[in-house]
Amino acid sequence: MRHRMNFKNILLSLIVILALPISFVANAEGNAKVSYDEQQNHQSQLQQKNEMIVMGETQEEEEEHTEQALTHEQIVNVTDKFMDHLVQDTDQYYNVKAYETMDEFKESFYGFASKEVVDEFVDVYYEIRDGELKVIPTSTPPWFEAEEDYNVQQTEEGTYVVSQETGNELHGNYTIEIEIDLNEDQKPRIMSVNYQG
The missing domain is CATH 1.20.5 (Single alpha-helices involved in coiled-coils or other helix-helix interfaces)
Known part of the structure; x- marks a missing residue:
């Protein structure tokens, strides 16, 4: 048991x-x-979250790129504004009516053009003589033609280069390249102007 x-x-x-x-x-x-x-x-x-973040960044970048695109209207506005401002009203002695000094006149461009561009053009077409700001009588420079074809390329710095092949009897055929930047308010500003041909 x-x-x-x-x-x-x-x-x-x-x-x-x-x-x-x-x-x-x-x-x-x-x-x-x-x-x-x-x-x-x-x-x-985590993977889904990362994918959502990547998708979100891509979407934001696309929206930012869309917002930052330079339009035809902006190009025409800033190029017309620059040329209209460069050609000042003068009296019979070529004295500029709206501005008394070269510095004052140049500063009036800075909202839509860089100092380098302003110096390049104003110094060719204006001078101080007998204590007066005077226009040097000559033809206007070759410039952007809004009705003609042109190309726009974005640079690595985020600015835009507008290039146009055009010409006239006075200046012959030429290519103009205008570099334009957009500020935070989407307002265009001319950064440089180059001619070829």
């Missing part, structure tokens, strides 16, 4: 000893699986 009891106890102990590791392993595998699934879900969420 005692043998049977011992045998039963031993058998039960063996079953328990064998069953514990199996249930522990099964439980551990279940936990590992849950942990893996959770990790996969977390990584999936």
